[in-house]
Amino acid sequence: MRVLVVEDDEETAEYIRSSLSAAGHVVDHSSNGKDGFLNALDNDYDVMVIDRMLPALDGLTLVKSIRGADVATPVLILSAMGGINDRVDGLEAGADDYLIKPFSFLELSARLAALTRRPPLKAEETVLRVADLELDLIRRTVIRAGQPIDLQPREFSLLEHLMRNADRVLTRTMLLEAVWDFHFDPKTNVVESHISRLRNKIDRAFPKALIHTVRGAGYSLHG
Amino acid sequence: MAEAARILPSRWSTAARLSLRFTALYALVTTVAFAMAYAFTDYEITATLQEQLELEERILRAVYAESGLDAVASEIEKLYTLNVENQRLFYLTDAAGEVISGNISHLTWDGSGFYVDLSQIRFRESPEIEASGYFVRAVSLGPNRLVLGISASLEAEILESLAAALVAGFVAIMLVGTGAGVFVGRRAERQLSAISAVLGSVSAGNIALRLPSDRSQSSDLRHLSAEINSTLDNLQKLIESQRQISTDIAHDLKTPLQRLRQRLERLGQSSDLPPETRTEIDASIDVVDELMGIFHALLRISQIETNNRRERFAPVDLRGVLSRIEDAYGAVAEEREQTLIARTGPGPRVILGDEELLTQMMVNAVENALRHCPDGATIEMSLEGKGDAVTFSVADNGPGIPEAERKLVFDRFYRIEKSRTSPGNGLGLSLIKAIADLHRARIELSSNDPGLRLSVSFPPAGTTSATAPI
Numbered sequence: 001m002r003v004l005v006v007e008d009d010e011e012t013a014e015y016i017r018s019s020l021s022a023a024g025h026v027v028d029h030s031s032n033g034k035d036g037f038l039n040a041l042d043n044d045y046d047v048m049v050i051d052r053m054l055p056a057l058d059g060l061t062l063v064k065s066i067r068g069a070d071v072a073t074p075v076l077i078l079s080a081m082g083g084i085n086d087r088v089d090g091l092e093a094g095a096d097d098y099l100i101k102p103f104s105f106l107e108l109s110a111r112l113a114a115l116t117r118r119p120p121l122k123a124e125e126t127v128l129r130v131a132d133l134e135l136d137l138i139r140r141t142v143i144r145a146g147q148p149i150d151l152q153p154r155e156f157s158l159l160e161h162l163m164r165n166a167d168r169v170l171t172r173t174m175l176l177e178a179v180w181d182f183h184f185d186p187k188t189n190v191v192e193s194h195i196s197r198l199r200n201k202i203d204r205a206f207p208k209a210l211i212h213t214v215r216g217a218g219y220s221l222h223g
Numbered sequence: 224m225a226e227a228a229r230i231l232p233s234r235w236s237t238a239a240r241l242s243l244r245f246t247a248l249y250a251l252v253t254t255v256a257f258a259m260a261y262a263f264t265d266y267e268i269t270a271t272l273q274e275q276l277e278l279e280e281r282i283l284r285a286v287y288a289e290s291g292l293d294a295v296a297s298e299i300e301k302l303y304t305l306n307v308e309n310q311r312l313f314y315l316t317d318a319a320g321e322v323i324s325g326n327i328s329h330l331t332w333d334g335s336g337f338y339v340d341l342s343q344i345r346f347r348e349s350p351e352i353e354a355s356g357y358f359v360r361a362v363s364l365g366p367n368r369l370v371l372g373i374s375a376s377l378e379a380e381i382l383e384s385l386a387a388a389l390v391a392g393f394v395a396i397m398l399v400g401t402g403a404g405v406f407v408g409r410r411a412e413r414q415l416s417a418i419s420a421v422l423g424s425v426s427a428g429n430i431a432l433r434l435p436s437d438r439s440q441s442s443d444l445r446h447l448s449a450e451i452n453s454t455l456d457n458l459q460k461l462i463e464s465q466r467q468i469s470t471d472i473a474h475d476l477k478t479p480l481q482r483l484r485q486r487l488e489r490l491g492q493s494s495d496l497p498p499e500t501r502t503e504i505d506a507s508i509d510v511v512d513e514l515m516g517i518f519h520a521l522l523r524i525s526q527i528e529t530n531n532r533r534e535r536f537a538p539v540d541l542r543g544v545l546s547r548i549e550d551a552y553g554a555v556a557e558e559r560e561q562t563l564i565a566r567t568g569p570g571p572r573v574i575l576g577d578e579e580l581l582t583q584m585m586v587n588a589v590e591n592a593l594r595h596c597p598d599g600a601t602i603e604m605s606l607e608g609k610g611d612a613v614t615f616s617v618a619d620n621g622p623g624i625p626e627a628e629r630k631l632v633f634d635r636f637y638r639i640e641k642s643r644t645s646p647g648n649g650l651g652l653s654l655i656k657a658i659a660d661l662h663r664a665r666i667e668l669s670s671n672d673p674g675l676r677l678s679v680s681f682p683p684a685g686t687t688s689a690t691a692p693i
Contacts, residue, residue, distance in 0.1 A: 015485045022492070080477070102481035102515055104508075105488055154550050180551050184583050185516060187590050187651070193554035216505060 001046035001116050002026045006036035006062065007078065008054050012101070016049065019105045020112075033057025040066050045073050046116045049108070052079035052090070060093040067094035074115035078103070087183065106217040110169040117165065128163040131223030133202065133210055135163055142202075149201050154179065158194055159202065162211065162221035171218035195219055242404030249400050250393075257389040264385055268378045269358065273337070276360040276371050283371075287364045295364060296324035309346060312357050312372025315364075323367070330370060334361050339372070355379070414444055418451070430459045477518055484511045520650040527580065527657040541572040541606055541613060544582050549604065552589055559598045563589075566605040572613050574681050576662045584658040587651045588617040588677050596621030596674075612683035620674040629668040655679070 003020055007013040008031050017027045028043065030036035033054045040048060048066075052059035063075055076097040077090045090098045097111050128135040132145045140156060142149045151159065157179050162170065172191040176182040180190070195211060203209045212220050287295045299313045303326040313325035322328065329345040340356040357372035418434055425432050433455060434448040491504040549565040556563040585604070592602045602619045624632060633656045655677075659666045664681045 011482060011485075015489075019489075100519075102477060102484055104484070104512075180547055182547075182551070182582065182586070183579055184586070185519070186586060188552070188555050188593060190551045190555055193558055194551075196558075197554055216508070 001112070002028070002044070003112065004028050004030065004036070004039055004043070004045045004048040006030045006033065006039075006048065006054065006059075007051040008032060009051070012051075012078075015105070016108065019109070023109060033059070033062045037062060037065055040071055040073070041069055047112050048073055048075045049112070050075055050077055050095075052077055052086075060090060060095075063090075063093045063095050076108075076111060076115060104216075106169070106214075107171050107173065110171045110174060110217060113168050114165060114170070114174065117168070128160065130163055130166045130221060131208070131210060132206075133163070135160060144202060144206060147205075151198075151201060155194065155198050155201070158198055159221075162219065165221075167220065167222045169214045169217050169220050174218065191219075239405070239408060242401065242408045245404055246397065246401045250397060253393050253396055257393060261382065261385060261389060265378070265382055268381060269337075272358050272373050272375075272378065273360070276358065276373060279371055280360060280362045280369075283362065283369065284364065292323070292364065292367060295369070299324045299369075310374045310376070312344070312359065312370065312374075314368075314370040314372075316368050318366035325370075327370075332359065332361075332370070338375070411441075411444075418444075418448065422451070425455060430455070430462055472521075477515070480511060480514055480518070484508060484515070487511065517650065520654060524650065524654050524657045527654075527661055536575045536577060538573050539576050539578045539581055541574060541581070541585075541615065542567050544578070544585060545604055545606060545615075547582070548585055548589055552586075552593065556593055556602065559593075561593060561596060561599060562601040563593075564601065564603045566603060568605070568607055570609070572606045572608075574613055574662075575684060576681075580658045580661065584655050584679070585615060585617075587655050588615075588679075591651050591677075592617050592619045592621070592675070595619075600674075608680075612681065614678055614680040616676055616678040618671045618674065618676040620671065623670055623673060623675045624668060626670070632668070633666070 003025050005013060005016050005020075005027060007016065007029070010031075013029055013031065017029055020027045028039060028045070030039050033056060036050065036054070050059050050062060054062065059077060059079070063077065066073075066075070074096045075094065076099060077095045078099055078101060079086060079090070080101045087098045096115055099108060099111060126137045128137070134143045135156075136142075137160070142151055142156065142159065158175065161175065161178050170178075173185070175191050176186070179194075182190075195213075199209070199211050203211055208223070210221050210223060212222065214220050283295055283298060286298055296315060299315055303311055303313045306326065309326060312327060314322070314327040314330050315324040316322055326347050327344055328347045330339070331343040332339050337358055337360075338356055339359050344357070356375045358375060359370055359372040362369040362371065414437065421432050421434050433452045436445060436448060487504055487508050491501060491508070496504070545565050545567060549563060553563050589602065589604060596602060596619050600619055600621045602617065605616045605618070606613055607616070608614045633652050656666055659679050662681060664679045667676075667678045667680070669676045669678070
């Protein structure tokens with residue numbers, strides 16, 4: 001994908017650029033808000049990473065300006081401010097995701113991937129399928145290899161989320177936010193515990209595991 | 224009097240007791256003074272009347288010596304004719320006891336003392352008699368006996384008026400004294416309790432509060448207020464500089480930590496690493512992440528403490544939050560065969576606050592319990608209370624916290640000795656306290672017999688202190 005990174009800190013910018021390039025993406029870099037704005041308008045990107053604190057221009061103002069210019073490219077805000085309302089402010093300004101520094105590259109990468117996924121399922125698609133696993137959104141049923149599986153509501157949501165993002169890595173933080181609406185780092189293994197339960201129901205009795213642990217990053221569901 | 228004041232219920236204020244003591248003192252002094260005034264007046268009047276009798280005696284003696292008994296008799300006649308309502312008493316008898324002159328027909332008096340009452344006297348004519356008695360003086364004129372008397376009624380009247388005036392004065396003094404005492408006492412009390420309320424609020428955490436300067440206070444109270452305010456200024460500076468220190472440290476160390484992490488990550492990305500090295504690098508990154516977690520938590524706490532964004536509060540349904548937590552942590556509890564129960568009771572459980580922070584606070588409380596309790600323990604989360612005065616509690620049947628340490632655990636980094644080696648960084652409870660303080664809720668740690676009970680009590684809306692600017 002084509003990524004625009006608007007970041008004034010050299011080391012961070014370099015870190016992001018080199019890691020994304022190594023993963024096969026094309027990266028453009030602007031070190032201030034004005035250049036970033038012009039770049040955003042001139043070129044077509046799949047996703048933008050914008051630092052909240054830029055010289056001469058506040059990152060949120062930049063996002064608002066970009067949105068004001070009718071650019072709908074997903075934006076992830078990078079910020080050293082993990083303040084109580086900073087995330088909300090960022091989302092209200094038009095951003096799609098908010099990541100606090102310091103961050104791990106895998107987290108950034110997973111979130112960018114989630115932002116650039118294909119448009120959501122068309123309205124008629126009410127059944128998600130991965131390999132021999134079927135999830136019916138209307139009937140709230142799950143069937144694997146013809147066998148019905150009984151899931152609790154939260155387990156269902158978790159599986160749904162994994163299936164919607166099949167083949168992509170979902171970090172623990174992303175899952176916590178998406179499935180439980182928790183916006184902080186828990187000390188205990190909430191996600192692990194639920195994945196473990198889900199695995200017991202979805203994978204254990206079957207020859208091929210669908211839920212995979214991605215070392216250091218999170219989880220991924222794929223056939 | 225002092226004893227009387229002491230048996231009063233002790234919850235009477237100092238002002239009331241002081242006022243009462245002074246009133247008792249005034250009453251005592253006034254009574255003594257008035258009693259003395261009365262006594263002196265009585266003595267003076269009596270003395271004056273006696274003098275008058277003495278003067279008359281001398282005059283009549285002179286008349287007797289010059290002109291004999293008949294002259295005295297006619298003098299007396301003149302006198303008692305002028306006499307009104309038998310205010311005067313004249314009784315002249317000869318050696319045999321026969322009455323020669325006077326307005327008395329019979330007198331029973333042995334000559335001792337200065338006073339006879341009506342029962343001892345029989346008047347010749349009995350018009351109105353005012354007096355109840357007479358001051359008398361016996362005079363010997365040769366073999367004859369003269370008794371001069373003057374009614375005590377005048378004295379009685381004077382003393383009566385005096386007494387009335389004194390009593391009225393006493394009552395007035397008592398009323399005014401008590402009233403003034405109560406008034407002044409109440410005012411001082413009000414001012415003192417205003418000061419005390421502000422100080423109480425400050426020690427509860429509203430470090431920015433100051434005492435208002437009140438023109439109506441006496442100058443020493445104003446002076447005291449000013450001194451207290453300047454002490455609070457210093458205290459505030461001290462506390463803020465203290466907070467600033469850990470924030471500054473966290474801030475300054477975040478960037479180098481970030482760089483360290485990036486380097487380690489990059490190192491781990493090389494493809495030709497032996498597996499042990501890769502494991503080491505992963506473990507090192509975990510340690511860096513742990514450090515990051517500590518700094519994040521510290522900064523978070525600092526932000527919450529200094530950034531009072533109460534105007535951004537919105538209604539939060541605590542029931543919903545609790546239900547999400549039960550849902551998420553049920554699985555976690557299961558892994559160690561612990562039981563997690565949620566109990567919310569009837570009624571709405573909606574308060575004004577920040578949902579994200581409240582969620583984090585409640586999660587911290589539950590995580591703490593899950594982590595510190597042994598396998599198989601039971602942890603119960605509950606929401607109780609009336610209306611929006613909700614209390615959130617997490618109670619477990621684990622090892623609990625010794626009473627002596629319960630106050631200290633909210634300090635940053637405090638760890639109870641026995642749990643020093645378990646995961647967690649000691650900041651969980653500090654964060655809980657910071658969030659509770661932001662919402663003006665009260666935290667309490669108590670024994671759950673066995674185990675620990677953590678309670679956070681939210682105040683009902685509208686009871687926040689009117690003088691707090693925060």
